[in-house]
Amino acid sequence: MYLKGPSPQHHDGSGLRVAIVHARWNESIIEPLVAGAKEKLLAAGVKESNIVVQSCPGSWELPIAVQRLISASQIQSNTSGAPSATDLLAASTSDLTSLTNSSSGPFDAVIAVGVLIKGETMHFEYIADAAVHGLMRVQLDTGIPVILGILTVLNEEQAKARAGIDGKGHNHGEDWGTAAVEMGVKRQEWG
Numbered sequence: 001m002y003l004k005g006p007s008p009q010h011h012d013g014s015g016l017r018v019a020i021v022h023a024r025w026n027e028s029i030i031e032p033l034v035a036g037a038k039e040k041l042l043a044a045g046v047k048e049s050n051i052v053v054q055s056c057p058g059s060w061e062l063p064i065a066v067q068r069l070i071s072a073s074q075i076q077s078n079t080s081g082a083p084s085a086t087d088l089l090a091a092s093t094s095d096l097t098s099l100t101n102s103s104s105g106p107f108d109a110v111i112a113v114g115v116l117i118k119g120e121t122m123h124f125e126y127i128a129d130a131a132v133h134g135l136m137r138v139q140l141d142t143g144i145p146v147i148l149g150i151l152t153v154l155n156e157e158q159a160k161a162r163a164g165i166d167g168k169g170h171n172h173g174e175d176w177g178t179a180a181v182e183m184g185v186k187r188q189e190w191g
């Protein structure tokens with residue numbers, strides 16, 4: 001059974017800069033989800049050069065990865081070009097990597113993508129709960145919309161259906177891309 005999503009709205013993403021941060025656990029499911037999100041960003045007009053894709057080991061690491069990426073992009077934009085000596089001294093090692101690797105500008109939205117498949121242990125519940133709360137905290141603390149792209153499923157078959165694999169189900173990554181454009185545009189409008 002599939003629940004009905006939000007009614008579609010069209011938003012122009014040509015002025016947006018968006019990051020996709022994905023976990024590497026369950027990579028065969030992650031890949032189509034990231035591709036689906038990216039496809040919708042491009043379809044809404046987000047420039048390829050304004051889409052940054054980064055990864056972290058697992059869903060547990062998503063909140064800190066998203067938080068540091070947002071922080072690094074804001075340091076970079078405050079410098080409007082080359083970072084100052086003060087910024088470089090204040091930045092951590094991971095900030096420095098982002099400062100030098102990514103094209104410039106703060107992110108208008110970030111999509112956090114992970115796939116948690118319930119196993120025999122309590123790990124699933126602990127990680128899902130912590131990651132979801134962590135991502136909510138990051139978006140409220142930074143004011144940058146963080147799209148919740150974490151699938152929590154009972155088995156691989158459910159995960160495949162939610163990633164649109166084998167022609168079954170629907171690729172939820174597409175919904176996350178669309179949500180990122182809407183929230184990125186609205187964040188710019190609402191300040």
Ligand code: DLZ
Binds near residue numbers: 025026059060114
């Ligand atoms: C440990 C673990 C387990 C059991 N399952 C998953 C999973 O299904 N999906 C996922 O994204 N990550 C999983 N992890 C890894 C944790 O998220 C984390 O990367 C490690 O505990 C290291 O901190």
